[in-house]
Amino acid sequence: MTEPASLVISGIGVVAPTGIGVAAHWKNTLDRRAGIRPVDPATAGDSGIRVAGVVSDFDPADFVPRRLQVQTDRWCWMGLAAAEMALADAAISDFDPYRLAILTAASEGGNEYGQREIQALWRDGPRAVSAYQSIAWFYAALAGQVSIRHGAKGRCGVAVADAAGGLHAAAQARRLLLRGQADHVLLGAAEAPLSPYALLCQASLGRHSTAGAAAGAYLPFSEQAAGWVPGEGGAMLVLERAETARARGAQIYAELAAVASTHDAHHPADPPPTAAHMAAAIALALERAGVTPGEVDLVLADGDGNRRWDALEAEALISALGRRAADVPVAVPKTLTGRLNSACGVLDLAWAALALFHDVVPPACEDLDGRPVIAGLDVARAPRRDANLHTALVFTRGVGGFNAAAVLKTAGGPS
Amino acid sequence: MSRRVVVTGIGVQAPGGAGADAFWARLVSGRSAIRRISTFDPAPFRSQIAAECDFIPEEWGLTPREIRRCDRFVLLALAAAREAVTSSGLDLEGADAGPAVGVCLGSAVGATIRLEEEYVVASDAGRDWTVAADHSLPFLYQALVPSSAVSELAARYGAHGPALMVSTGCTSGIDAIGTAYELIADGEADVMIAGASDAPISPITVACFDAIRATTARNDAPETASRPFDATRDGFVLGEGSAVLVLEELEHARRRGAPIHCEISGYAGRANAHHMTGLRPDGIEMSEAILDVLRQARLAPGDLGYISAHGSGTKQNDRHETAAFKRALGPAAAQVPISSIKSVVGHSLGAIGAIEMAACALAIRHQVVPPTANLTTPDPECDLDYVPVTAREHRIGHALSVGSGFGGFQSAMVVSALAKSRKEGIA
Numbered sequence: 001m002t003e004p005a006s007l008v009i010s011g012i013g014v015v016a017p018t019g020i021g022v023a024a025h026w027k028n029t030l031d032r033r034a035g036i037r038p039v040d041p042a043t044a045g046d047s048g049i050r051v052a053g054v055v056s057d058f059d060p061a062d063f064v065p066r067r068l069q070v071q072t073d074r075w076c077w078m079g080l081a082a083a084e085m086a087l088a089d090a091a092i093s094d095f096d097p098y099r100l101a102i103l104t105a106a107s108e109g110g111n112e113y114g115q116r117e118i119q120a121l122w123r124d125g126p127r128a129v130s131a132y133q134s135i136a137w138f139y140a141a142l143a144g145q146v147s148i149r150h151g152a153k154g155r156c157g158v159a160v161a162d163a164a165g166g167l168h169a170a171a172q173a174r175r176l177l178l179r180g181q182a183d184h185v186l187l188g189a190a191e192a193p194l195s196p197y198a199l200l201c202q203a204s205l206g207r208h209s210t211a212g213a214a215a216g217a218y219l220p221f222s223e224q225a226a227g228w229v230p231g232e233g234g235a236m237l238v239l240e241r242a243e244t245a246r247a248r249g250a251q252i253y254a255e256l257a258a259v260a261s262t263h264d265a266h267h268p269a270d271p272p273p274t275a276a277h278m279a280a281a282i283a284l285a286l287e288r289a290g291v292t293p294g295e296v297d298l299v300l301a302d303g304d305g306n307r308r309w310d311a312l313e314a315e316a317l318i319s320a321l322g323r324r325a326a327d328v329p330v331a332v333p334k335t336l337t338g339r340l341n342s343a344c345g346v347l348d349l350a351w352a353a354l355a356l357f358h359d360v361v362p363p364a365c366e367d368l369d370g371r372p373v374i375a376g377l378d379v380a381r382a383p384r385r386d387a388n389l390h391t392a393l394v395f396t397r398g399v400g401g402f403n404a405a406a407v408l409k410t411a412g413g414p415s
Numbered sequence: 416m417s418r419r420v421v422v423t424g425i426g427v428q429a430p431g432g433a434g435a436d437a438f439w440a441r442l443v444s445g446r447s448a449i450r451r452i453s454t455f456d457p458a459p460f461r462s463q464i465a466a467e468c469d470f471i472p473e474e475w476g477l478t479p480r481e482i483r484r485c486d487r488f489v490l491l492a493l494a495a496a497r498e499a500v501t502s503s504g505l506d507l508e509g510a511d512a513g514p515a516v517g518v519c520l521g522s523a524v525g526a527t528i529r530l531e532e533e534y535v536v537a538s539d540a541g542r543d544w545t546v547a548a549d550h551s552l553p554f555l556y557q558a559l560v561p562s563s564a565v566s567e568l569a570a571r572y573g574a575h576g577p578a579l580m581v582s583t584g585c586t587s588g589i590d591a592i593g594t595a596y597e598l599i600a601d602g603e604a605d606v607m608i609a610g611a612s613d614a615p616i617s618p619i620t621v622a623c624f625d626a627i628r629a630t631t632a633r634n635d636a637p638e639t640a641s642r643p644f645d646a647t648r649d650g651f652v653l654g655e656g657s658a659v660l661v662l663e664e665l666e667h668a669r670r671r672g673a674p675i676h677c678e679i680s681g682y683a684g685r686a687n688a689h690h691m692t693g694l695r696p697d698g699i700e701m702s703e704a705i706l707d708v709l710r711q712a713r714l715a716p717g718d719l720g721y722i723s724a725h726g727s728g729t730k731q732n733d734r735h736e737t738a739a740f741k742r743a744l745g746p747a748a749a750q751v752p753i754s755s756i757k758s759v760v761g762h763s764l765g766a767i768g769a770i771e772m773a774a775c776a777l778a779i780r781h782q783v784v785p786p787t788a789n790l791t792t793p794d795p796e797c798d799l800d801y802v803p804v805t806a807r808e809h810r811i812g813h814a815l816s817v818g819s820g821f822g823g824f825q826s827a828m829v830v831s832a833l834a835k836s837r838k839e840g841i842a
Contacts, residue, residue, distance in 0.1 A: 122541030134623035135691040139582035144822025147686040155684040160580035201559035263578035265569040400566030
């Protein structure tokens, strides 16, 4: 049996509260420029969510023709922008349309568009509903629009597993490439959760921060952790076999060595009694990647920001990594952006790939500096350069019990 | 080496058929389950009919707590899953099934009914853009993010393996079962509870399809309104329902003496990269998906004993699909019986792909092709054997199901009677 092909990330597109485009995103990450802002009170209503990660300075017209803007929600604009930038970054010019797959994750669909059209229906009657509501609201809108915009005729997929969905899309991308059913996969997600009804729905879970100011609102693993901050935006990645990337002289950010997932199978909202199944996802990803706990140089953590959930994550990391858990830097750059729901995992994959590529441990927001954190973890605050990184672990969890982990490695020698 | 995957349990909640046996009897009868919408007043809408399930959650053992917590699409899935798992002989409820059992459920639109109902409360019937939390349910997050359905199933069966929802619009059902099939084939799980569910019969969904005139307005004659491949067809009829299958690795099923209905022998998806709702008449991308599954299953076109068509009953779909069959199958396209069960159970968006896979498994079991109801005026543009009106006994070793949906997605899957599957040769 031959060695399974190595799969690599050769393109990254980001539209996040940390910036638009991979260069701006990475620079702002290293500068610890958080994109968390107050939410307009007319939008927030009495949801209790008062701050959020916002993509400022995003003009959809830079990426989406006006004709298409009226047919799509903001999440699609950001997803289309990230997709365009990822493909450009990967510099794939000549591809077989049937061998380019589009695999997205989604959690919330076209929130603002959907609210506007349901309002029109109830206020003004059926004739007031837009002809585009049916293609703007549903969870597959982004995958379909990306496929059409870039002429991709391969498999399209949409994974929904709350915030673990992004890694499920990555797992599906790996399966497709390893099965030889695609040459390139564009995988990713975006979310636009900052409209009134979407915020109300999110607040019903009771896991959001009720802080009124951005500073100190989202402090995962700290003793002051009191909820998460939602964020908008997303990321797209190009994944392909290392041999095809090298053959066309592509830049390679990192190897995506393995993805694994489990489910707590406990309750649709409540925390499970133990972290056993979270740890199992991490252990399985390491095993599939052929990596020992001692080889893990960096963890991109889920960082829920609620104390019970943070404690479970710490328990999972300590259980799966053993003694290594105390030494390995645990990064929560999502404290700069808020939680992007289904795009969490993809943005973390992008951060991990960039961290390996540039050999820097990504920082957390400055608000976390100096605060005591959960014992037994080395939560990274300021960026750590020349960190000698070779292997990164990404761990994400979705509401309802979804656990997913991915392992990335530095991508071999020069092409 | 890819592992072989078989179907060992079937559960269905369909209009006119609660439970797999009642569903099959309804399909074979060719009597359409479409009627005037009963859950809200449809008078203001262009299309006022739908295929509704007479679904009584309590009869399927669902608890008051589940009924309060879950949207209708989740309840339908829980009921279908209970039948599927029970009939598979797996004893999972209240047990810990461990990491070898996973869940993959498809849904196109998730908890639409609950999201709309709660929005109406929170916005004072659409008067206010800023919404108020005063009277809203505590489970709204689970309505917003539909993977909550997967969590409900995983928790009930102690399924700690891979778990996700697949939401690719109207191909969600095939794609969810296809994803589960690949997870087992590639060794990531031994058992997958796989299927799809949608309950889209709500004012906003009806208004959506009104706005693009995708649904028929034959409100005076609901039972004959869904007319796939008929020359007088003029749109689809919205439906609801769920089908869940138990998929299992072949040796795992054999070791425990499980009832094996059929084997999944191929799954493929393509996109037309053309238009979110429009289809080119040539059917080329659906044809590519069909050719791919035939290659995977190592079948010639003439080996197919039945095709479950997408057959939505829109002008463009049925023409597109006929072209795809001809392109992929050549002269054999005219020989194989093809039908659309949407003529009986309507188009339940993401769920229908799983309901149609259940129909394929049952067609293999009974060696009967269910008919296309209401196909009384042949369309020269749809000139294949679409099995009009009356069910037909037929040798079915391999059944193909196809789906086509918004986004331009085209999916295909083949299931095979086990004795005739590719690696064992003809028994």
